[in-house]
Amino acid sequence: MSNKEKLLEVKNLKKHFPVGRNLSLKAVDGVDFDIYKGEILGLVGESGCGKSTTGRTIIRLYNATDGSVKFANKEITGKKSKKELKELNRRMQMIFQDPYASLNPRMTVKDIIAEGIDIHGLAKSSKERNERVYELLETVGLNREHANRYPHEFSGGQRQRIGIARALAVEPDFIIADEPISALDVSIQAQVVNLLQELQQEHGLTYLFIAHDLSMVKHISDRVGVMYLGNMAELAPSDELYDNPLHPYTQALLSAIPVPDPEIERTRERIILEGDVPSPIDPPSGCRFRTRCPMAMEICAIVRPKWHEAREGHWVACHLHNEEANETKED
Amino acid sequence: MDNILELKDLHVSFDTFSGEVQAVRGVNLELKKGETLAIVGESGSGKSVTSKTIMGLIPKPPGKIKNGEILFEGKDLLKFSNKEMQRVRGKEISMIFQDPMTALNPTMKVGKQIMEGLIKHQNMSKSDAKKRAIELLELVGIPNPDARVDQYPHEFSGGMRQRVVIAIALACNPKVLIADEPTTALDVTIQAQILDLMKDLQDKTGTAIVLITHDLGVVANLAQKVAVMYGGKVVETGTVDEIFYNPKHPYTWGLLSSMPKLHDHSNKLLAIPGSPPDLSDPPKGCPFAARCPHAMKVCVDHMPGYFELSETQKSACWLVDERAPKVNPPETIGVRGE
Amino acid sequence: MMKMPNNDITNDMFLPADIDTTQSEKISRQSLSFWKDARKRLAKNKGAMISLVIIIFIVIISLIGPHMNNYGAYKQNLHLVNLPAKIPVLEKISFLPFNGTEHGVDIYEQRHIKQNFWFGTDDLGRDLWTRTWKGTQISLLIAVIAALADLVIGVAYGGISAYYGKHVDNVMQRIVEVLSGIPNLVLIILLILVLQPGLLTITIAIVSTGWISMSRIVRGQMLRLKSEEYVYASQTLGASNSRIIFKHLVPNTSGQIIINTMFSVPSAIFFEAFLSFIGLGIRDPQASLGSLINRAYGVFQIHPSQVLFPSIVICLLLICFNILGDGLRDAFDPKLRK
């Protein structure tokens, strides 16, 4: 892995939202990860753990509170010139969760898909623009008759594919897919996932694939990161993560997923976590997971576990796997 | 007759601007005492409409029940008056809705909401009802129930609210519990808690459950019988083992193989192409024909009847007919265990 | 129970059907844009369509009415004061007030008047037909100006406030709060101290505060739209502020804007009538519906017919605009209807 080229480097990224007076909601509170060129990095975690916020901060929909994001070796947080922003907007794209809210209901499919083409002036004539839109429609498995229709005439899966075509129109290198399949039917999810995989292979794309469904994330991703309450708990190649989860939260998450196989379900032992996720406004001290962790120790309440590479390519933040790092007190 | 609930040839439709939407087109279901029946299927296939019809909660208009019977302990609920239905609702049959955030009244104490049904249906005194409410909260695993009864819903988290909703549904020991996507809005770790709870409660109370979900994992975990719905019809029914290991309907095949398995390393999912049918103009033949990889000429124009495959398994697919060519299910189907 | 296959199903029907898989993505329904869809729904609404016809009719007749005779709106004739209405053919129908009688006496015959005054005359002998339609013109003119002001000021103000947010929004909303705290009537009386009562003053009065509700609606709507995913999508594509406002935010608010404009028309008409009625509005010899009613009100006991016609016109206008507004709301936002 390490010999591959890094496309995106995220270091100590933080995003705090102000709530009320003097309080802040720590939606993302110091996450580190890299994404290599041509890979799919999955990001999972429970609702509200900060996955979308991470994605939106990377793509500058939100301003980062702290930390750095490097894209192709260039820092992209903070003030940027118009030209740099335009370049960034072309190379980095996003696919959204809600197929009903992510397409403007007053625009035709053609205008929706061509929005990026118009903004970046990628077509010289309206004929070229049309051709490009038809081509994109066909790429995502729709046909050119669909171009003049309005979003409400399409089903959820079709809309999601229109959203994908819109992102592809500017020929990006990197796509953040924020739960692109959560709102879809099981049978339609597979269509979209297959399409995303095909596109990745054909165009050499890199994805950050956000979802809360660990089985789908594992299926599509090369590596998977697990988030909990604004922090990264564990990050590893997907098979490694599944076979060898180190963090107790990952272990619980894996055991909690019901699998579509009655025989396994009948005999399976579950790690049932007690209680609920604490509030990100006033997160627990030390390890964020300690209030629900079945293995929590004294130190977990005092010291924030260090994010380190426990094995090659397998990162984790947990005191159970952190012998030498425990000495250095931080936080 | 040990069917506690039986639906016979139920037809429900809605009048809308774009014409009549035939949401449920002839559904037959059977539920035995103490059993869990899961209804799975595509979004818009009529699962929620079916369950709301059982509860008498279809708004009329635009809804209308065009045909069919709903036999609860042998009596047809569709013939009940509003008054009689009110007595059945909550007492004999109760329902859990998908969204725990909107199912509770935000301006009413949680305890009061549980007590309501007890006072109405079981003529309990206030103090008895409160005692029972605390018991119920304890039963559904809410810590510190004495203090919690006097709190408002917004002081509860999503998972705890769903527990309260379950407590309300179980308050009067109903014979049938209908759960419409009870865990869809919850996180996996919370979902695991709730599923555990529902299994536990069923062991204790013997309530029969109709579980509506699109998560096949949840089905495998909780159900004994499964009904697969598509385009307003039940296309296949059977025990969980039959449906998961020996399904006969191509839609069930598609459903099972479009889900990735955690231990599975294959590269591609078997997607079902296309989109579900438009129920305002439903197809004449098999509703799945337009997306079915094995569709035959007969499928397009003729609705297949139910072919009985075993005591418990029925499939509405022409492929089961002896004149049809032999078709093998996708390889991933029928693999047991790891 | 196995349903026996019908006899008309033959073996050759069990051959694979050639279903074109590209067809599974096909949408058969006719393509409808938002506007076409809304227009269709509006056309189906009988009340709204009748109202629309009546409004158009009133507008047309108010334009051509004054030219249908040559009495003029301002010409006084002391021989012809306080005549009741008389229309040649309709005078034969006894229950209509067009036979030129008052308290059972035919005034025209009594005073030997050969001409016909369709709506009668006022206490200065001016033709009421002409004055009523002239007045309608003025009322409609004020309504249109008010609606335009609403549109321009309200939309711009609300839009800017919502889109730029933060401090801009804060300051702008405080200003609105102060403005909406001042009672309208106080504002008008202050205005009249400075300016002459008349068309200009009324217009300024209506315009100066009328846009507030529009700005609030636009602001609320835009705040909601600003965090819609399609706006985010446009931002990630690098769209400029003006593109986002004019391509995404404004078109999605237009339904609301039109509806609100429709409702601001009748309230402006009513407000003008009210002001004229209490004597703060249009001055004689100019006429508006309100000032006509005011003048006729003085002689209501003796000559009741004078108050009748302007009142009917104003009622029709108010009712029709309101029904049309309701119809538009249903057409643009079918979900709002119960």
Ligand SMILES: Nc1ncnc2c1ncn2[C@@H]1O[C@H](COP(=O)(O)OP(=O)(O)OP(=O)(O)O)[C@@H](O)[C@H]1O
């Ligand atoms: N614009 C905002 N203002 C204030 N708080 C926000 C905002 N956006 C998100 N949050 C909060 O930040 C936290 C993380 O939210 P985020 O949307 O990133 O979670 P998520 O992991 O994407 O969850 P989900 O699976 O529900 O999409 C949540 O507690 C959320 O309430």
Ligand SMILES: Nc1ncnc2c1ncn2[C@@H]1O[C@H](COP(=O)(O)OP(=O)(O)OP(=O)(O)O)[C@@H](O)[C@H]1O
């Ligand atoms: N009140 C209503 N008015 C009009 N149509 C309705 C109404 N309720 C349901 N329908 C239609 O009935 C059909 C079946 O809906 P239903 O809610 O039963 O689907 P479902 O199987 O529960 O789907 P999901 O998995 O999305 O909950 C849909 O096409 C829906 O549009």
Ligand code: SF4
């Ligand atoms: S009946 Fe025909 S179309 Fe329907 S599932 Fe069976 S084979 Fe496919």
Ligand SMILES: [Mg+2]
């Ligand atoms: Mg999210």
Ligand SMILES: [Mg+2]
């Ligand atoms: Mg439903």
